[in-house]
Amino acid sequence: MIVHDKRRYARLALLLILVAAVASGSTRAVVHAAVKVPDTIRVALFLNLGTKYQSLTPVATLQAAGGLNIVWRDPKYSLAIDAVPAGQAVRFAMDGYRALLLETTDLNAALVVLKKAQAGSSAAFVTQLSKSGKTVYQVQEGAYSTAAAASSALTKWTNAGVAAGVQTLLSARIAGPWAVEAGPYASLAEAKASAEAIGTAGLDAFAAIKPQNGAMAYVVRVGQEADPANLQALQQAVSAAGAAGVRVPAAGEPYVSLRTDMTYYGSANKAAVLYAIPSGAGAVLRADPAGAGGIQLAERSKRMYRGSMEMSVLNQSLAVVNDVPFEQYLYSVVGAEVGSRWPIEAQKAQAVAARTYAQSSGVGFQIANVVDTTLSQAYYGIGYENANSTAGVDQTKGEILTSGGKAISAVFSANSGGITADNPTEIWGGDGSNFASAVLSPDDGPQKGLLDWYYVALPSGQTGFIRSDLASASGQKHVSGANLLNVKGDGVAVRNKPQASTAEPIARVDAGTPVVQLGVVPEYTDYSWVEAPMTPDQLLAALNKRAKTPIAGPLLTLEVTKRGPSGRAVEVAANGVAVNVGAGDNLRGALGGLKSTLFQLEETGRYAIMGKDGGTRELPRQQGPVQAIGADGSVQQLQGPNLFIMDGSGLLRAATTTPRFVFSGKGFGHGLGMSQWGARGLAEQGYDYQSILLYYYKNVSIEKGA
Structure with a gap:
């Protein structure tokens, strides 16, 4: 039942407990240690690691106010490629398989077809090239890892008629990464001129770059073939067109093909260079800012980032990794994780926790240390930095939490709901020696200054919530003994949650x-x-996404059957059978995305009814119609979904004739380690960042890395 939230602990008692705990746990000193804090950190913005992590994009579009320097990087070489002018975009994609939908000399017609494809795909492109003495535009869709996938896409687009009514110079087909090579040439300009000359024979030709003998070589790749079967014939055709040094490159040879892309600035009739990176050659392109300011990544909400960007192909998908100075990375993390106006000691505590967590992550994502989402910690670029977050980072530079000479996994959550979690029994299991278990936390900051809400029943039988300034006590009672409220004004909103x-x-x-x-x-x-x-x-659908053994429906009852030391739910039973979802914290997702596992569950359709014979029927296990005796003694069946009953305490309770489930709880996140709102609460009470950290993390030292 939803009732008034009486605080579990008196504020004075809570303050006294915190004073004792914080004072006893703080060393109030930073030890200089030999732990190495790296100068930079690698943050994956787009990455495909299968079931472990997926954040996908078919293309990455970069630009910088001061321009960009593009560099080739692989285990052997780091070679300069090109300088991108200030404010000009440059794009990167995988040189995979594509559905080639249209080739035309009419740019406007190509852009019309492009927009149709873009309505169903984020991987549609318009490529400009020179063929048969004309400038032509190819509309392609996809960055597929197989020809079969591209073939399916081509069938879909053809059936949808995206290019219908537009005159095309070739039939729709599959384009792929197989090509022959001509060259090398003395410069990129010569390679581009050769590509144009080869194109006069009606061939698809693109300038390309590759490392050769420790230097950057410039070649031309001819053809966009879906398989290698036609390469010998294509080699002869390219030689006949007058190209020199024509060869069939070995599979897996490193290269990057340069396309003239009209997609990003197509409406303004401007071109951008698109670097097409092969899937199996291990090539990495790096974009470094040429001047002050950051790099904008259009596909990440046009956010600006410090440091450099690295583009490669991993697991048949484009990977984008931000290589950024460690402390500057933390400017954004702290700015994203806590409020800009929070006390400086809370900012400093967050900085140390975030630095420690990142340090402990190692290379946790194959080619990156961390990702930019809350799976690691929130990192949204320069736009989320602020003076307070920067000060918190700078004033704790290099400081981390250690145990046994190593950085701990200093996880934290937004709000622990007044009490921290216990890892061994409630969250992920395993060691909990570095986390304060089931300790009180002053987390009620989000509630300060906010109004309560009345939970009400309407004449229609509906139940909901009205903000307390929109209704007041009437001084009258309902026949059940419950208070009646006066609504203030007309059109007052009744919400399904407060x-x-x-x-x-x-x-x-x-x-x-x-x-x-x-x-x-x-x-x-x-x-x-x-x-x-x-x-x-x-609920059944949500549970069965996580349950190791599927639950047979229908779902009639759901109850918490086990709780941990902090009161968090660690097991639920559906229809009387315990549900195994693995780690306790998985219950959040298994129950439809709850904010935390520190919750109460009300089953509005579960109650016992006394029959005329004195026996009882328990709903919903024992189903059937619900009947009630009216004031005149007549019996009638209840037809609507809602009803109201008196509970064992004599209070009016909202119920339903069929099962419904209401969750009410405290906190946001797993609740383990530092509570960010708790850190703010302690800082507002005058505690420094060391005291805050040593309250939430146990058996640790605060050390300044070398």
Whole structure:
């Protein structure tokens, strides 16, 4: 039942406990140690690691206010390629298989077909090249790893008629990465001129670069073949066109092909260079800023990033990694993770925790240390930096939390809901020696200054929430003994949870409407929350995505059967059978994406009814119609979805005739390690960052890395 949230601990008692715990745990000193904190960190912005992690893009578009320097990097060489002018875009993609939809001399016609393809794909391109003495434009879609996948895409686009009615110079076909090579040439300009000359024979020719004898070589790649079967005939055709040094390169030879791409600035009739990177050659292209300021990555919401960008192909997908100075990476992380106006000691605590977590990650993502999402820690580039976050990082430069001479995995969460979690029993299992288990945390900051909400019943039988400034006690009682409220004004919103939003409310009520108060709850925040009722089908689908043994429906009952030291749920039973979802923290996702596992569960369709014979029927296990005796003694069957009953304490309770499930809880995140809102609360009480860290992390030292 949803009732008024009485705080579990008196504020004075909580303060005294915190004072004792913080004071006893703090060494208030930073030890200089031999732990090496790296100068840079590699952050994956796009990466394909299969089931472990996937963040995919078919193309990466970069630009910088001061320009970019493009460099070839592989285990042997680091060679300069080109300088991109200030403000000009450059693009990178995988040289894979594509559906070639159209070739035309009409750029506007190509852009029309492009827009149609873009409605269903983020991997549509317009490529400009010279053929048969004309400038032509090819519309291609995809960056597929196999010809079969590209073939399926081609069938889809052809059936959709995206190029219908547009005159094309060739039939739609599969384009692929197989080509012959001509050259080498003395410069990129000579390679481009040769590509244009070869194109007069009606061949697809592109300048390309590759390392050769420790220097950058310039060649021409001719053809976009879906398989190597035609390469010998193509070699003869290229030789006949007058090209020198024509050969069939060995599979796996490193190269990068340069295309003239009209996609990104197509509407302005401007071209950008697109570097097409092969999937199996291990080539890495690096973009370094040529001047002050960061690099913009269009496909990451046009965010700006410090450091350099590295583009490669991993697992048949384009990979984009930001190689950034470690401390500058933390400027953005701290700025994204905590509020810019939070106390400096909270900023410093966050900086040390974030630095420690990143340090402990190693190369956790194959070619990167961390990713830019909260799977590691939030990192959104320069735009999320602020003066306070930067100060917090600078004032703790190099400091990390260690145990046994190594950086600990200093995980943290947004809000622990007033009490931290216990790792061995409640979260991921395993060692919990470096985390404060089930200790009180002053996390109620999000609630300060917010109004409570009334949980109410409407004359229609609906239940919902009205903000407390929009209704007041009438001084009258419902027949059940519950308070009646006066609604202030007309059109007052009734919400499905205690939170204002732009979505249309579930109902609106006018002044004079009798509204029954069922309870009072805090406003929905990261500290205290109530989720809208979930149906059995919604919960069953969510549970079966995580359950190791599928649950047979229908879902009638769901209850918490085990809790850990902090009160977090660690096991639930569906229809009386325990559900195994693995680690305890997996329950958040298994229950439809709850903010935390520190929750209570109300089954509104579960109750016992006494029959006329004195026996009881337990719903929903014992199903059947629900009947009630009216004030006049008549018996009638309840038809609507909602009903109201008196519970064992004599309080009016909202119930339903079919199963529904309401979750109400505390906190946001796993609750292990430092609570960010708790750190703010301690900082506001005057504690320094060392005391804060040593309250949430145990058996650790704060050391300044070498």
